[in-house]
Amino acid sequence: MTSSSPSDTAPRALLGVLALQGDFAEHIAALEACGARAVEVRTLAQLHAVEGLIIPGGESTTIARLLIAFDLMEPLRQRIREGLPVWGTCAGAIMLASEVTNLDRPPIAAMDITVERNAFGRQIDSFEADLEIRGLDEPFHAVFIRAPVIIRAGAGVEVLSRLPDGRIVAAREGRLLATAFHPELTADRRMHALFVRMVQESAPVPAERR
Numbered sequence: 407m408t409s410s411s412p413s414d415t416a417p418r419a420l421l422g423v424l425a426l427q428g429d430f431a432e433h434i435a436a437l438e439a440c441g442a443r444a445v446e447v448r449t450l451a452q453l454h455a456v457e458g459l460i461i462p463g464g465e466s467t468t469i470a471r472l473l474i475a476f477d478l479m480e481p482l483r484q485r486i487r488e489g490l491p492v493w494g495t496c497a498g499a500i501m502l503a504s505e506v507t508n509l510d511r512p513p514i515a516a517m518d519i520t521v522e523r524n525a526f527g528r529q530i531d532s533f534e535a536d537l538e539i540r541g542l543d544e545p546f547h548a549v550f551i552r553a554p555v556i557i558r559a560g561a562g563v564e565v566l567s568r569l570p571d572g573r574i575v576a577a578r579e580g581r582l583l584a585t586a587f588h589p590e591l592t593a594d595r596r597m598h599a600l601f602v603r604m605v606q607e608s609a610p611v612p613a614e615r616r
């Protein structure tokens with residue numbers, strides 16, 4: 407463990423990106439571009455070390471299977487119950503949902519939302535849209551790839567963004583954030599910066615890490 411210089415008065419939180427499958431490397435790079443410290447999470451020790459976690463896009467069936475195979479599913483649920491901030495993008499948002507259509511095994515089921523997988527069908531495999539997102543001043547150029555939508559948001563869930571047709575594509579419930587699109591695939595770092603702030607606001611860095 408390294409000690410920081412006396413001028414380093416604002417210790418940076420350690421963020422993790424679940425690195426079992428999917429585009430975790432892009433999230434690590436995006437977090438680092440925001441000035442955060444970021445590590446890949448594949449083990450229980452890594453899961454316990456981080457103060458915030460991103461679950462990346464990829465394939466939710468595979469991520470769900472690997473979470474169980476790596477013995478991380480229950481520990482992750484436990485950490486979320488204890489207040490770990492988690493942001494799920496695309497397949498990661500599917501993993502966070504309490505209910506999912508067409509998922510062949512249980513999700514983490516932490517957020518009071520229902521998600522429909524592959525909601526745009528085969529004809530529209532991927533598309534891009536400029537979204538108004540609550541908390542951001544300017545529209546966000548969002549990339550959707552075989553994306554889900556949130557078809558139900560519980561009473562405690564704040565809807566952050568909708569497509570022009572009204573479908574929900576970003577939502578927050580306390581320390582949990584879900585986006586149907588992939589902010590790690592564009593150069594705009596505002597969503598990552600927003601999540602880093604969420605982590606900093608919720609998790610004081612332990613004294614021994616300062």
Ligand code: GLN
Pocket residue numbers: 462463464465466467495496497498500523524551552553554
């Ligand atoms: N369609 C994928 C799934 O259901 C998600 C796609 C993505 O993460 N880009 O898991």
